[in-house]
Amino acid sequence: MAQILILGGAGFIGSNLAKRLSSSHEVHVVDDLSGGDIRNIKDVPCTFHHADYRYFDLLPLMPHIIFHFACQKMIYSIEEPFRDLEVNTKGTLRILEYCRKYDVPLIYVSSGSVYGNPTVFPTPEDYPCRPESPYGVSKWMAEEYCRLYHRMYGLDVKIVRPSSVYGPNQRRFGVVTRFILQALNNEPFTIEGDGNQRRAFTYVDDFIDGFLTVWLKGKSGETYNIAGDVPYSINELAEIVSDVVRVPLKKIYVPRKKGDLNLTHPSIRKMENLGWIPKVDLREGVKQTLDWILNEDIESFIY
Numbered sequence: 001m002a003q004i005l006i007l008g009g010a011g012f013i014g015s016n017l018a019k020r021l022s023s024s025h026e027v028h029v030v031d032d033l034s035g036g037d038i039r040n041i042k043d044v045p046c047t048f049h050h051a052d053y054r055y056f057d058l059l060p061l062m063p064h065i066i067f068h069f070a071c072q073k074m075i076y077s078i079e080e081p082f083r084d085l086e087v088n089t090k091g092t093l094r095i096l097e098y099c100r101k102y103d104v105p106l107i108y109v110s111s112g113s114v115y116g117n118p119t120v121f122p123t124p125e126d127y128p129c130r131p132e133s134p135y136g137v138s139k140w141m142a143e144e145y146c147r148l149y150h151r152m153y154g155l156d157v158k159i160v161r162p163s164s165v166y167g168p169n170q171r172r173f174g175v176v177t178r179f180i181l182q183a184l185n186n187e188p189f190t191i192e193g194d195g196n197q198r199r200a201f202t203y204v205d206d207f208i209d210g211f212l213t214v215w216l217k218g219k220s221g222e223t224y225n226i227a228g229d230v231p232y233s234i235n236e237l238a239e240i241v242s243d244v245v246r247v248p249l250k251k252i253y254v255p256r257k258k259g260d261l262n263l264t265h266p267s268i269r270k271m272e273n274l275g276w277i278p279k280v281d282l283r284e285g286v287k288q289t290l291d292w293i294l295n296e297d298i299e300s301f302i303y
Contacts, residue, residue: 001025005063007053007095008070009046010036012170013109013162016204017067017211019044028063030056035073040169054091058098065105065215068095074113075173077135078258088138089145096149096157105156106146107215112163112200112227112264114140122267125161125223133259143223150221158218160211163227163266167204167285168292171301176201179238180290181301183245193256195235198263200227203285206278213276225266228278237282244286 002025008014009029018027018041027046030053041048049056053070072080072087092108099106113136114129131137149155166176179189210226218224232240235251242249268277280288293301 002064003061004028005030005058005061005066007031007066007068008036009067010038010040010048011069012036012040012174013165013204013207014067014069015040015044015169016167016208017069018046020208020212022046028061031070035172037169037171040171054087054094062102063104065107066095066099067107067109067211068092069109071109071139072135073173074111074133074135074259077133077138081134084134084138085141088135089141092142093145096145096155099157100149100153100155105220107158107160107211108142108146109211110143110159110161110223111136111139112161112225112266113259113261114143114161115264115266117262121263121265122269123225123265124267125225125270132261135259147221156220158214158220159223160214161223161225161227161266162202162207163225163264164199164201165204165207166201167289169204170289175199175234175237176241176286176289177293177301179241180245180286180293181298183241183247184293184298186247188250188252189238189241191234191238191251191253192260193234194253195238195251196233197256197260198231198233198265199237200229200231200265201237201282201285202226202228202278203280203288206280209279210271210276213271213274217274222270224270224274225268226271226276227264227266227268228282229268230281231263231265232282240283240286244283244290
C-alpha cells in the first residue's frame with residue numbers, strides 16, 4: 001500500500017482520483033478549497049489537510065509519490081496573472097525542491113492550454129508551445145522546471161496534459177456542467193463567440209484511467225496528452241445536451257474571453273502506445289454527468 005499525496009485533491013479531477021485510489025492506498029489530500037469542494041471527498045476514505053499547498057509542511061507525511069493537481073484556475077488568469085505565477089509556477093518549484101531533496105516521484109498535471117493555437121492536428125506533445133494566456137504560460141513554465149529537475153537531478157517526474165475534462169464533481173465553471181444546469185433551469189445556453197471553437201472533451205473516468213496508466217507505465221521525464229479522440233464544437237455540445245436533457249435548443253451568443261482557443265485536439269498516440277484509449281463518448285459522458293447533477297443540490301453550483 002502506497003502513501004499517496006494529492007495536491008488539489010478536493011478539486012474536480014483530484015477528488016475523482018482520490019476516490020479511485022482510496023480503496024487500495026493511503027491517500028492524503030491537500031486543498032485550500034479555493035477551487036475545490038469538501039463535498040467532493042465527503043465519502044472518500046482519505047486524510048484531508050485544509051491548507052494552501054505552497055505552505056503545507058510535507059515533512060511529517062513523507063509520501064511515496066505526489067500527484068500535483070493544485071493550481072490557479074484559468075478563468076481568473078487574465079485578471080490575476082501574478083497569482084498564476086505564484087501558485088502555478090513558483091508553488092510547483094517548491095514541490096520539485098521537496099521531491100529532489102527526499103527523492104519523491106512526482107506526476108505534474110499541466111494543461112493542453114500550453115499549446116496555444118497550434119497549426120498541427122492532432123497536436124503531439126513535442127509541438128512547440130506558444131501559450132495564449134497567463135495561465136498557459138504559468139503551466140508551461142512549471143513543465144519546464146519539471147523537465148529541468150529530471151535532467152539535472154534525475155528526478156522521477158512525469159507530466160500529463162489534460163484536455164477539457166468534464167464529469168461528476170465538476171461543480172463550477174466547466175462548459176458541460178454549465179450547459180446541463182442551464183437546460184435544467186430552462187435557460188438558454190450561453191455560448192462564447194460563434195460556438196465553432198472545438199474541444200477534445202474528456203470524460204473524467206477516462207482521464208483517471210489515463211493518469212493511472214502514466215503512473216504505472218509512463219516513462220520518467222516524458223509528457224503525455226490525455227484527451228478525447230474526437231473534437232466537438234461548442235455548438236455541437238449544446239445540441240447534445242439539449243437532446244439528452246430533452247429541452248428545446250435555445251442559445252445566446254456572447255463575446256469570447258481573451259485567451260480562448262480555436263481548436264484543441266491533442267494527439268493521444270503516446271497514450272495509445274501505453275495501452276490507453278478513451279472509452280466514453282461525449283453523449284454518454286453528458287448522460288452520466290446529468291445523472292450525477294440530478295442527485296446534487298443544484299442551487300450550490302457556480303456556473
